[in-house]
Amino acid sequence: MHKCDDKLKTLHFERLSPICPCCKRIYGKESELAIGSVVKEKQSDIIEGILICSNKECLREYPIIDSIPIIVDDLRYYISHNIFSIMKRTDLSAVTESLIGDCCENDSIYNSYRYYISVYAFDHYENLKNGEKDKSSIAKILNIAIQNLGNKTSGSIIDIGCSVGRSTFELADKFEDIVLGVDLNFGMLRLAKKILNEKKITYNRRRVRLVYDYENFPVNFAKTENIDFWACDALSLPFKSSTFSLALSLNVLDCVASPYDHLISIRNIVNQNGKIIITTPYDWGNATAIPSWIGGHSQRSEYKGLSELILKDLVENKNHPMYLSNLKIISEIDDISWNVRLHDRSTINYQLHMMVLEKVI
Ligand SMILES: C[S@@+](CC[C@H](N)C(=O)[O-])C[C@H]1O[C@@H](n2cnc3c(N)ncnc32)[C@H](O)[C@@H]1O
Structure with a gap:
């Protein structure tokens, strides 16, 4: 040392x-x-x-x-909570991995780990096996977002909740500056980093239940020298204010403990006239306690429980007690399709709400 x-x-x-x-x-x-x-x-x-x-x-x-x-x-x-992913060995053959998977419970840490990797690796990269570049739903979502960005920004970019990294690779391809993908899932980050370093992807694709097929194919992206992946928390991003000119939060808002703190943290690290792209299906899960949801409850209120109305109000309504100042809505689209494949016989189709915001002082 x-x-x-x-x-x-x-x-x-x-x-x-x-x-x-x-x-x-x-x-x-x-x-x-x-x-x-x-x-x-x-x-x-x-x-x-x-x-x-x-x-x-x-x-x-x-x-x-x-x-x-x-x-x-x-x-x-x-x-302590991610010790399995951090210490997980990656040298075992597909046949031994399948036997280990059969021995663990369906909801064991091992089977959850490979399940989530399979879900996102499939969406982000599987189409590249056959060279059909634009079929990944995350790449399509990113293209729509960039088309609605207004003036193209220049400066550092952060992809928050990047998972296994496809949107980070696409951003490097479309912009000239450095791009940082951050997530808290160490297994996903390790896969993203491996793709970056080795220009190939290796993962177990879930066929059904505990049956997985070993996948291994080359992937090639441009300007990879501009990319890196770090483990950082979307609620407390470890950067000085105004570090980034563009921040993306693709399908992360409804996965964090405090969506409001996530928005505050993004606003802080973006510079003046910097842009923020948020997409979300508002499908609040176990990570977010009901009082922290943005909408999704209290249908008797003037918002009728509609998350997209409340998020818009937080940005635009100065009288809102939780007003997110210094942000301006540049564009908004509802109903962007996002397909999340669970296995051969099951795919969830979400309809995303997208907002592009500009930081104004
Ligand atoms: C629904 S996935 C979306 C992944 C990717 N952006 C996409 O659209 O395919 C949500 C991602 O956010 C990550 N995540 C959840 N909470 C986080 C947090 N507090 N900080 C950073 N990443 C987080 C998860 O690990 C996961 O990769």
């Missing part, structure tokens, strides 16, 4: 200067992180190492594992 010098800093680390999420919460300070130590490196990428908070009163450490920096406020909680 050795102390690093400047040449070990990666492009994304230098350009984005991430900050300590703990210092932000405890002291309200934007303390930059420094590269504390590098254990393993390859070219300009740190495979394993430790980032450290530059604030002497804090000095909190954040690990880089499998070249994914983990920059979250409660690291102890994150590591």
